[in-house]
Amino acid sequence: MKTPTASSVHCLLRRPVATRPGNLQCTIAASITTASTTSSSSLTTTSSTTHCPSYTPTRQQTARAFSVLNRPPPNYPGHVPLTRIERATLALGSGVLSLANPYRGDLIAVCGEATATPYFIHRLHRAMLASATGRRILRDRPRIKSGSLDLPRLRALPRTTVGGTYAAWLDREGVSPDTRSAVRYIDDEECAYVMQRYRESHDFLHALTGLPVVREGEVALKAFEFANTLLPMTGFALLAVATLKPSERARFWDVYGPWALRNGLRSDEVINVYWEEEMETDVQGLRRRLGIEQPPDLRDIRKREREERWKQKQGMAGAAVAGS
Incomplete structure (x- = not known):
């Protein structure tokens, strides 16, 4: 007489919440155990694995060894699978070139993707x-674009709102x-969206902190992002401190560096801010909720320094004329 057959079916969803069609990834593992009534009561187990019809390749599969002549298919539109050597070369090259020219956003983006795996993203x-x-x-999966944000409506909102x-x-x-490039070099499709979201949210952090798009302001914000996200590219960007003017470098170490470290570590994960739902929120209230204090107005400081230098030059020129 045979014992009853026992089976268990487990379905693992990729997200803990409802997922749209096409993004669902499901793995079904069925184990069938059969016991026979022999004197030794031996036990035989058979396991099998199948996949849902909507299954797409995962990062574990694409992480297998391959060469440039045997490249696996992309996991999403625009995806470029890389070998480890290619990824390391891309990270090093883009990192060095972006330090030489910190306004090359495309190089910074590539460096961010190449260094974000396998752990940080x-x-x-x-x-x-x-x-x-x-x-x-x-x-x-919202996207931060001028069309989706309705900029004319945002311009009509009070300046005290986000x-x-x-x-x-x-x-x-x-x-x-609309200038943020699409993610290409991160294998996992959902992690690629996480990187895209981080990239497109960058300007909201600029607005929230008031830091301008100048080299000094970008370095300060990258320091904040490194403390908050741990993405290696944001840490590498701090090497650009060496390229700042002496007064700017001293200001970073005295003011903006400590501010970035303190606020980046203590604030909430800024990747979880649903910016599209915060547009009418009081900006000071959002700063308090996230635990971010606004740093000294860098643009105003730089303006005062320029005015002071101009006055000094005018004074020196006047003294030269009077002496002649």
Whole structure:
């Protein structure tokens, strides 16, 4: 007489919340155990694994060894799988060139992607999964573009709101939210979106802190992002401190560096801010909620320094004329 057959079916969803069709990844593991009534009561176990019809390659599969002549198919539109040597070369080359020219956003983006794996982007992904708001962002996958943000509406909001502050900052700095390049070199499709979200949220942090798009302001914000996200590219960007003017370098070590470290470590994970839902929020209230204190106005400090230098030059010129 045979004993009854026992089976267990486990389905692992990629997200802990509802997922849209096409983004669901499911793995079904079925184990069938059969016991026979022999004197030794031997036990035989058979395991099998199948995949849901909507399954797409995962990062574990694409992480297998391959060569440039045997490259696996992309995991999402625009994806370029890289070998370890290619990834290391890309990280080193883009990192060196972006230090030489910190205004090359494309090189900074490539360096960020090449150095984010295998650990750091997954840490950021887990931080989003641990937050209810982060999970909603992963489910909805909003994009920060001028069309989706409705900039004319944001410009009409009070300057005390997040949306009004953001629009005013874009206009003052002459920046557009449509300049962020698409992620290409991160294998996991959902982690690629996490990197895209971080990249497109960067200007909101500029607006929230008031830091301008100048080398000194970018270095200060990258220091904050490094303390908050741990992405290696933001840490490498701190090497640009050496390229600052002596007065700017001293100001970073005395003012903006300590501010960035203190606020980046103590504040909430900024990747979990659903910016699109905060447009009418009081900007001071959002800073308090996140635990971010606004640093001294760098643009105002730089303006006063320029005016002081101009006055000194005028004084020296007047003294030269009087002496002649």
